[in-house]
Amino acid sequence: xxxxxxxxxxxxxxxxxxxxxLAMVTRRNPVAAALWLVNVMFAIAALYVMFGAHFLGAAxxxxxAGAIMVVFVFVVMLLNLGxxxxxxxxxxxxxxxxxxxxxxxxxxxxxVIRAQPLADGALRDVPADALAPIADSLFTENLVAFEVTxxxxxxxxxxxxVLAKRGRVAGEVRS
Amino acid sequence: xxxxxxxxxAILFSIGVLGVLTxxxxxxxxxxxxxxxxxxxxxxxxxxxxxxxxxxxxxxxxMTVAAAEAAIGLAIVISVFRHYRTxxxxxxxxxxx
Numbered sequence: 001x002x003x004x005x006x007x008x009x010x011x012x013x014x015x016x017x018x019x020x021x022l023a024m025v026t027r028r029n030p031v032a033a034a035l036w037l038v039n040v041m042f043a044i045a046a047l048y049v050m051f052g053a054h055f056l057g058a059a060x061x062x063x064x065a066g067a068i069m070v071v072f073v074f075v076v077m078l079l080n081l082g083x084x085x086x087x088x089x090x091x092x093x094x095x096x097x098x099x100x101x102x103x104x105x106x107x108x109x110x111x112v113i114r115a116q117p118l119a120d121g122a123l124r125d126v127p128a129d130a131l132a133p134i135a136d137s138l139f140t141e142n143l144v145a146f147e148v149t150x151x152x153x154x155x156x157x158x159x160x161x162v163l164a165k166r167g168r169v170a171g172e173v174r175s
Numbered sequence: 176x177x178x179x180x181x182x183x184x185a186i187l188f189s190i191g192v193l194g195v196l197t198x199x200x201x202x203x204x205x206x207x208x209x210x211x212x213x214x215x216x217x218x219x220x221x222x223x224x225x226x227x228x229x230x231x232x233x234x235x236x237x238m239t240v241a242a243a244e245a246a247i248g249l250a251i252v253i254s255v256f257r258h259y260r261t262x263x264x265x266x267x268x269x270x271x272x
Contacts, residue, residue: 010176014183021187021210025194030202037206040187044213047180053220053231060216063238068209068245075249076202079256098196102189109185118177123224133228134235142232149239156243163250 010050017043030076034069041065052126055134180221187214201252201262205245212241 017040024036041064048057127133138146191214194207216234223230252262259267 007176010179014179017183018186018190021190024203024206024210025190025198027203030200033203033206037210040210041213044187044217047183047217048220051176051180051220051224053223053234056216056220056231056234059235059238063242064209064213068242071245071249072202072206075253078253079262081200081202081262095197098193101196102193105192106185106189109188110182113178113181113185116178116181118181118225123177124227126224134231137228137232138235142236145236149236152243153239156246160246160250163247164253 006050010047013043013046013050017047030081031073034072034076037072038065038069041069052130055131177221177225181218184214184218184221187211187217199264201255201264201267202249204264205248205252208248209241209245212237 020036020039020043024033024040027033027036041060045057045060045065048054048060188211191207191211194210195204198204198207216237219230219234219237223234255267256262261267
């Protein structure tokens with residue numbers, strides 16, 4: 001499974017994800033940024049599949065690339081931000097400081113990862129029926145969390161409707 | 176490959192942090208947050224090869240929370256935009272209009 005072809009594919013999708021993420025962060029136009037983010041999502045979905053998480057790869061494409069990004073693009077269209085915010089000034093100082101901060105964060109994370117004893121020999125095999133263990137765990141030990149998630153989604157739906165309701169800004173609800 | 180996947184995840188997370196720190200467009204800021212969530216999900220998935228399936232279950236929950244967060248966050252962006260006519264976070268200074 002860990003052949004040369006696997007490694008080559010892994011690095012192709014990783015490079016795609018990182019390149020698209022960099023492109024997303026630097027785009028001025030929100031629609032372009034959203035499309036680059038879709039690219040990142042697809043590359044990450046491919047990586048999920050490579051790590052044996054086929055169901056989550058499909059869920060990633062459906063939920064992130066399919067649903068969440070459509071909502072983003074929808075809001076961009078709704079607010080008519082297509083041309084991008086020309087006024088978004090970029091101070092060199094802020095960019096430099098932020099790059100340094102995130103660079104330090106990346107260095108710290110890489111240092112921690114380097115220090116971990118992660119042997120590829122200890123990898124578990126992906127079972128032929130990879131979905132059954134997930135469902136088993138989800139509906140037995142994590143059943144309460146699963147049910148709470150449904151309440152969370154209900155709250156999110158109601159909250160979104162209340163917040164985005166036309167004609168009244170959230171702050172004016174009580175007046 | 177686990178280590179390499181964790182490295183990719185760390186780099187993606189740092190790019191997300193970079194975006195959150197530099198961008199002032201609220202929508203792109205949200206996208207960067209989604210990118211950070213995805214980076215964490217990638218490390219969960221990679222480590223689930225070592226520690227069993229609970230990592231994948233956790234990713235499922237993270238996806239749900241991300242969906243809820245996107246819905247609420249974008250609703251807030253819409254309602255702020257109605258008030259200020261901009262999504263530039265540099266010009267939105269008051270929570271109470």
